[in-house]
Amino acid sequence: INWGSSVQAHTYRRALDAILKLGTVEEHVKNFRPQALVLTGNPICRPAIIDFVSLLTHGHSLMICGNIILDDPLVNIKLCEKKDDAVNWLKKRNSKAFYSTVISPTVRQGAQALLQCAGVGKMRPNLVFMGFKNDWYSQPEHLVNDYFNIIHDALDLNLGIGILRLKSGLDFSDFFGGSDVLIDEFADDVYDVDEDDEDFISTPLNKTKMNHTNETNNVIRKIRSTDVMVLKNTIINEGALQSMNIFRQSQISSAVIDVWWLFDDGGLTLLIPYLLRRRKRWKECQLRIFSCVCGEKQAADQQHLAMASLLSKFRINYDDLHVLHGLNKQPNEYEIQKFNQLIQSLSGENTLNNESKETSSWNISASELEANKDKIKRGLRLHEMLLEYSSTSTLIIVTLPIPRKNSISCGLYMSWLESISHDLPPLLFLRGNQSNVLTYYS
Amino acid sequence: INWGSSVQAHTYRRALDAILKLGTVEEHVKNFRPQALVLTGNPICRPAIIDFVSLLTHGHSLMICGNIILDDPLVNIKLCEKKDDAVNWLKKRNSKAFYSTVISPTVRQGAQALLQCAGVGKMRPNLVFMGFKNDWYSQPEHLVNDYFNIIHDALDLNLGIGILRLKSGLDFSDFFGGSDVLIDEFADDVYDVDEDDEDFISTPLNKTKMNHTNETNNVIRKIRSTDVMVLKNTIINEGALQSMNIFRQSQISSAVIDVWWLFDDGGLTLLIPYLLRRRKRWKECQLRIFSCVCGEKQAADQQHLAMASLLSKFRINYDDLHVLHGLNKQPNEYEIQKFNQLIQSLSGENTLNNESKETSSWNISASELEANKDKIKRGLRLHEMLLEYSSTSTLIIVTLPIPRKNSISCGLYMSWLESISHDLPPLLFLRGNQSNVLTYYS
Numbered sequence: 001i002n003w004g005s006s007v008q009a010h011t012y013r014r015a016l017d018a019i020l021k022l023g024t025v026e027e028h029v030k031n032f033r034p035q036a037l038v039l040t041g042n043p044i045c046r047p048a049i050i051d052f053v054s055l056l057t058h059g060h061s062l063m064i065c066g067n068i069i070l071d072d073p074l075v076n077i078k079l080c081e082k083k084d085d086a087v088n089w090l091k092k093r094n095s096k097a098f099y100s101t102v103i104s105p106t107v108r109q110g111a112q113a114l115l116q117c118a119g120v121g122k123m124r125p126n127l128v129f130m131g132f133k134n135d136w137y138s139q140p141e142h143l144v145n146d147y148f149n150i151i152h153d154a155l156d157l158n159l160g161i162g163i164l165r166l167k168s169g170l171d172f173s174d175f176f177g178g179s180d181v182l183i184d185e186f187a188d189d190v191y192d193v194d195e196d197d198e199d200f201i202s203t204p205l206n207k208t209k210m211n212h213t214n215e216t217n218n219v220i221r222k223i224r225s226t227d228v229m230v231l232k233n234t235i236i237n238e239g240a241l242q243s244m245n246i247f248r249q250s251q252i253s254s255a256v257i258d259v260w261w262l263f264d265d266g267g268l269t270l271l272i273p274y275l276l277r278r279r280k281r282w283k284e285c286q287l288r289i290f291s292c293v294c295g296e297k298q299a300a301d302q303q304h305l306a307m308a309s310l311l312s313k314f315r316i317n318y319d320d321l322h323v324l325h326g327l328n329k330q331p332n333e334y335e336i337q338k339f340n341q342l343i344q345s346l347s348g349e350n351t352l353n354n355e356s357k358e359t360s361s362w363n364i365s366a367s368e369l370e371a372n373k374d375k376i377k378r379g380l381r382l383h384e385m386l387l388e389y390s391s392t393s394t395l396i397i398v399t400l401p402i403p404r405k406n407s408i409s410c411g412l413y414m415s416w417l418e419s420i421s422h423d424l425p426p427l428l429f430l431r432g433n434q435s436n437v438l439t440y441y442s
Numbered sequence: 443i444n445w446g447s448s449v450q451a452h453t454y455r456r457a458l459d460a461i462l463k464l465g466t467v468e469e470h471v472k473n474f475r476p477q478a479l480v481l482t483g484n485p486i487c488r489p490a491i492i493d494f495v496s497l498l499t500h501g502h503s504l505m506i507c508g509n510i511i512l513d514d515p516l517v518n519i520k521l522c523e524k525k526d527d528a529v530n531w532l533k534k535r536n537s538k539a540f541y542s543t544v545i546s547p548t549v550r551q552g553a554q555a556l557l558q559c560a561g562v563g564k565m566r567p568n569l570v571f572m573g574f575k576n577d578w579y580s581q582p583e584h585l586v587n588d589y590f591n592i593i594h595d596a597l598d599l600n601l602g603i604g605i606l607r608l609k610s611g612l613d614f615s616d617f618f619g620g621s622d623v624l625i626d627e628f629a630d631d632v633y634d635v636d637e638d639d640e641d642f643i644s645t646p647l648n649k650t651k652m653n654h655t656n657e658t659n660n661v662i663r664k665i666r667s668t669d670v671m672v673l674k675n676t677i678i679n680e681g682a683l684q685s686m687n688i689f690r691q692s693q694i695s696s697a698v699i700d701v702w703w704l705f706d707d708g709g710l711t712l713l714i715p716y717l718l719r720r721r722k723r724w725k726e727c728q729l730r731i732f733s734c735v736c737g738e739k740q741a742a743d744q745q746h747l748a749m750a751s752l753l754s755k756f757r758i759n760y761d762d763l764h765v766l767h768g769l770n771k772q773p774n775e776y777e778i779q780k781f782n783q784l785i786q787s788l789s790g791e792n793t794l795n796n797e798s799k800e801t802s803s804w805n806i807s808a809s810e811l812e813a814n815k816d817k818i819k820r821g822l823r824l825h826e827m828l829l830e831y832s833s834t835s836t837l838i839i840v841t842l843p844i845p846r847k848n849s850i851s852c853g854l855y856m857s858w859l860e861s862i863s864h865d866l867p868p869l870l871f872l873r874g875n876q877s878n879v880l881t882y883y884s
Binding site: 005008009011012013014015016017018019020021022023025026028031033059060061062064087096098100101102103109112113114116117118119120121122123 | 447450451453454455456457458459460461462463464465467468470473475501502503504506529538540542543544545551554555556558559560561562563564565
């Protein structure tokens with residue numbers, strides 16, 4: 001006789017009781033956990049950011065993958081999408097993440113719904129992760145504006161923000177057919193990598209490396225052999241596959257995480273690499289901390305002392321601490337030229353297509369440029385330094401500069417982020433919500 | 443030394459682990475629980491519906507109070523609202539409910555955000571509760587349309603729906619000042635009732651009754667004494683206070699729940715009164731089940747046998763089972779007249795204010811009326827029967843007629859609901875999502 005399982009019934013009760021109990025717990029800086037909402041779209045298409053955030057939350061704190069499906073919910077809110085596929089994929093990918101979909105006419109509206117409503121009680125996101133829009137300047141302006149405004153919304157709602165940039169971008173949906181079935185098939189192939197991947201983590205490193213390339217080749221072969229229709233571009237190159245799985249690879253011991261701590265944001269920028277290094281794969285990696293001062297060498301030395309003492313109080317083990325000076329110096333010609341080209345191409349596009357008159361905010365005014373001149377310059381200098389020190393690192397974490405409302409437009413802000421982060425290894429812009437997440441008071 | 447409490451840290455882990463575990467549990471009809479999203483606005487202003495739903499969920503299943511704050515989130519999404527007030531009020535009211543706010547330009551958009559995003563994993567609402575808009579015909583049409591469409595949305599998203607109607611309406615915000623502080627003060631007064639209320643539940647019934655009226659008077663006195671400015675209408679009459687607390691009063695043993703089970707909706711209409719009667723306050727009450735058939739007495743007798751056997755298989759104890767016949771008969775003159783008046787006042791309003799041309803859907807076309815003639819008639823007959831059998835009951839539960847898309851307009855549907863439910867004791871329209879919540883298979 002199948003009465004339904006009482007164990008299952010109890011599982012529900014336990015979950016509910018636990019969340020209710022959690023409501024009575026006061027928040028304390030020492031109990032801070034990054035609870036992440038990841039704007040992933042269909043998670044199957046953006047494996048890298050999911051892997052990355054999974055490393056941070058690791059089943060120890062909340063992770064919700066949000067998929068905003070563009071459609072008019074006023075007409076039809078019915079969920080046509082098969083939720084199970086994504087949930088199963090997440091499970092197979094070993095990511096202890098929840099999955100939430102929302103149908104919305106614009107990305108921003110959907111993001112707002114998720115930002116405001118996702119979660120229950122105290123089990124709510126306090127940190128939003130997004131991918132960097134590598135191709136933003138060629139996208140329709142309203143999309144980029146939406147993207148820019150989601151950053152504002154998250155800050156307004158007192159959430160931290162992480163923006164991950166890979167050279168190859170994060171969205172691999174081009175490699176997948178449009179239809180669900182096709183994604184399914186491909187997903188199965190990816191699973192194979194996963195399981196093996198899990199296995200060889202525990203093997204010695206050298207062997208691992210070997211295995212891995214073999215595996216990769218295997219997968220490519222498998223994908224090719226199963227069905228050519230599976231992929232829109234029949235040729236999936238190893239590079240793309242590696243980018244897709246960049247945060248699943250077991251890290252070789254020479255991995256380096258560079259933290260560029262530019263503003264005090266409550267400590268999140270330091271907490272994230274700390275959490276990363278608690279994962280087996282990142283345990284052996286080096287952590288280098290960079291800071292910049294505007295003044296000369298003396299100021300840098302002072303700052304160095306202060307930071308070293310702070311970090312030791314926080315008991316954060318780092319391998320290297322650099323305080324760089326001369327952030328205020330003139331950036332080199334190349335950087336300036338590159339930036340000007342970008343700005344010009346933005347306004348240039350505008351003057352060319354006279355039809356699209358409404359794209360006015362692309363038009364970065366001279367006065368706005370003037371007002372933000374110093375910030376931009378520091379951004380360019382920062383990129384110079386990043387290139388100098390971190391161009392071979394495994395992961396760069398940089399404090400995200402905050403867009404002040406009404407003082408910087410979408411176009412200029414995106415150009416600013418672009419010029420800081422282009423042509424670099426995987427880079428995470430990160431910003432806490434200013435409330436402390438680290439403390440040395442006891 | 444305050445390191446933060448590890449107990450608190452574990453509370454979080456337990457909650458997260460439990461929800462993750464829950465994700466692996468397959469749904470089973472025998473483990474169905476009503477997980478409620480209650481559209482309450484500021485919960486302090488709608489105590490009755492919160493008390494009611496709390497009786498159903500009772501800390502055994504999820505309850506989320508959703509507050510939609512009308513504002514343009516594109517401009518400013520910052521939460522100006524003090525969430526803590528509402529949360530504290532819910533706690534004092536002994537309601538194990540979560541509280542979620544969303545800023546949205548329209549009620550519908552906010553409701554869609556909540557319907558789609560609230561909750562996490564399998565801890566999500568499967569049932570939406572709203573109050574009936576008693577004054578819908580005097581409201582701006584777009585508001586009523588929004589309301590109507592939320593019903594559609596909920597059904598589209600496969601959620602059950604409950605619509606609670608009190609004669610006095612549910613929204614007591616008129617009695618509260620606009621400002622938060624004032625509500626605060628008043629809320630404090632209400633707390634007093636609560637605590638005493640909780641006490642005298644355990645006392646014998648007679649004494650209870652006595653206490654209660656005393657308490658009520660006390661509160662009124664207190665409210666008056668503390669600050670006249672607390673209330674917009676300085677005179678809060680006992681009737682309003684009783685309506686506010688209608689589902690907190692300990693039920694006298696003569697309480698009667700009448701279930702009018704008109705359509706099969708998977709059993710939710712039967713499950714809800716069953717759950718209600720598991721609460722101490724409703725334990726002694728009578729449960730009467732009504733059903734209607736269109737045919738004559740013979741059909742009714744057959745239906746009676748079938749239902750009696752069904753109910754005994756479901757092991758639902760009822761005190762009375764009526765199967766009424768003649769639902770297809772012509773309703774009496776009074777009902778027809780009343781309905782026609784309502785319809786006319788709707789279209790009449792339209793012809794009067796020629797300025798508001800866009801209020802076209804109020805204009806119920808003759809063809810629409812004709813197409814829905816039989817339904818409406820049955821509704822009027824139903825109201826006749828409700829008056830005849832249930833006009834002195836404590837609570838009436840009626841299956842909610844579903845608005846078929848494109849076949850019934852907002853105005854006609856609302857008129858239909860109106861004419862079924864007016865001038866009756868507290869009435870709950872209820873509709874499951876057609877999936878079974880009861881089973882006798884084992």
